[in-house]
Amino acid sequence: MLDNTLLTFLKHLAKGIALQFGPNCEVVIHDLSDSYKENSIIAIENGHVTSRKIGDGPSMAVLDALHGDPEKLEDHTSYLTKTKDGRILKSTTIYIRNEERKIIGIFAINYDITDLTMVKNAITPIITVTSPKGEANRIPQNVSDLLMELIEESTRQVGKPVPLMTREDKIKAIKFLNDRGALLITKAGDKISKHFGISKYTLYSYIDSSSD
Missing domain, CATH: 1.10.10 (Arc Repressor Mutant, subunit A)
Known part of the structure; x- marks a missing residue:
């Protein structure tokens, strides 16, 4: 298990991030301090985003951490993933290491941007201009x-x-x-x-x- 002090901090951080960004923001903590196990998720906020709960796992990031070269693995930030039902997520994976640089856990954030993507697609044609790019003209008052x-x-x-x-x-x-x-x-x-x-x-x- 992850050290209690570290785990308490990570859970507190996860809850804070989830509250800050709302119900579309899932925050997950995987415990990889022991050998491979199928229940790596030990804490999760807003699990409805990916339909996961405590005791579930692993993800592709977990497999990379377990089987990849830990010295070559780097934190992966701001990348796109998809849920089983096709919703689009903006994800970040942070590897938690011990003093020997061994990966002992993962702190992950998955933000559901599906609705925002639809809004963007709707707005883009409206705000796109066809004239050459340049400084926007000011509207005079008199x-x-x-x-x-x-x-x-x-x-x-x-x-x-x-x-x-x-x-x-x-x-x-x-x-x-x-x-x-x-x-x-x-x-x-x-x-x-x-x-x-x-x-x-x-x-x-x-x-x-x-x-x-």
């Missing part, structure tokens, strides 16, 4: 915000900060703004001119240049 968003986007279209822009770069940015209707916003000319460091006369000459 026309002033809208204008600033358009000005920022015009700068991104050019791909360089305003101080480094050439005349042609600024014409390109202003053409974008004009095409998007930014100049229809009240006092847009003043803000656009200030942003690009040009006069309003130059702004409108750039607009004329871009329409040639």
Whole structure:
């Protein structure tokens, strides 16, 4: 049997994890301190997930621990398993070792994600976008915000900060703004001119240049 102190701690931990994550979370403790036995499960929380109970066993992980090279066995976390009736579980297997590195037990977590998987499959088509990936556009609260968003986007279209822009770069940015209707916003000319460091006369000459 596993040491009483260790077993008490593991049972306490198992109960805490099961309470934290709810009835879909099964936590199992296998005792492998003796030779092979068919009743390796000595504690289990939410056993209804896999329809198991104390005295049942072993699992594939138990067989690996009993017959595999203990030095080559590593904890297996966040992998998928299935129940007999086809429900999908997200599982983790932790090997418990003694001072000689011999595997004496297994602490396993099996979380039923079947319903979550169905929700994901239902939601994915809704939240999937077909446009190229990029920064999500902000929703402006007023026309002033809208204008600033358009000005920022015009700068991104050019791909360089305003101080480094050439005349042609600024014409390109202003053409974008004009095409998007930014100049229809009240006092847009003043803000656009200030942003690009040009006069309003130059702004409108750039607009004329871009329409040639």
